[in-house]
Amino acid sequence: MSVIDASRQETGMEGAQGLHLQSNEVEEDFSRRMERVAEQASSYAATLRRCTACVLPETFPGISFNDQGVCSICQNFQEPEYPGLEKLSSDLQDQLTPNGKVLVCLSGGRDSCYILHLIHEFGFDVIAYTYDWGMVTTAARENMSRMCGDLGIEHVLVSPDIRQNRVRIHRALRAWLKKPKLGTIPILMAGDKPYFRWAREIARERGDIPAVLADHPMETTGFKAMLAGATFSPNQAGGVSYRLGPTGMAKMALSYGLHAAQSPGMFPALFKEGLTGFVDYYLRKHDFVRPFSYIPWEEEQLEELLRSKYDWSSGEDRSSSSWRMGDGTAPFYNLMYQIGLGMTEHDTLRSNQIRYGLMERSEAITRLETDNRFNSLGLASYFVTVGIDLQWAGSRIEEFAFQSLGHEGN
Ligand SMILES: [Zn+2]
Structure with a gap:
């Protein structure tokens, strides 16, 4: 494994520690208080009107319903055609350079691990690449090292100065908690966005080799940008799209700017990352090979x-869903979305699976009970990792819940 230090400063692997609290390490009081907030949020979620075809609630940004109660996103949806595995293999073959290597972006979650397996099975000479911005979970890390070891694959790990990155997240998160606003949550994750830039960089360094990215059209988190005023065309909101039009961008920048003016601590801390993250994520062209545009994304088969084959673990004790398992921030932002909107990104994922014909609505509802189960340990781990006091954060979250849900926090 080679470690590239993105900031050219001393990092070492000490950053790898931290995101892995045991239940006896979390103050019981904190867990109890947060459980209560989470319960209030799910009661609120249960009262919302939802699409009769998918499960999106009336609080989803920009949604409307027709007379049958079907949402605008379902009405505009068109299922894509999948060219299949052979086409994927031959397209990759066409892009090979003389050294025959392929770069696979690996986060340690289910999807990217599966794609690593698949591309290796095809017989390509694979290099795995991971960007660790300080929020990669222990389970994800273990999966990656086990798989790369088993397959004898070179693993390039790009790591910015993790300690410094966590200090920045600390400041931004503190400022955010003082004045919570759903539209600016993505800024707290801005640190992971250089991911794309480094993938391209390494692909170029290794001889302009093709780069493979395991995102899939089910994985739509466009609503996060929409909360800040971005607008996507209906079909884009239903699929993987990172590009914003100029109006959407201006609105989003304005919304971020307004929040910054209200919470001054937020921006100096993340300004640089936020800006480069923004450019990388929303403006730059992403020319990756995307296997999940060739084959349908079938959750259970992948995981099985x-x-x-690899003794892969979803890290279930720490996060109820393996989809976002590579990301230690998920328990936090999903609770915030649940409080503010009565939904999480899992509601959008399951809704997409329904639209793509991969899941019945009734099954989605059952799955969501597990997906949206509150993960107290994950939340505490996130705060502790970035050095936020649990009691203080707990009070802020209670206050946010009180304002949004109108219940007494205790
Ligand atoms: Zn719908």
């Missing part, structure tokens, strides 16, 4: 294969 990984478990049986």
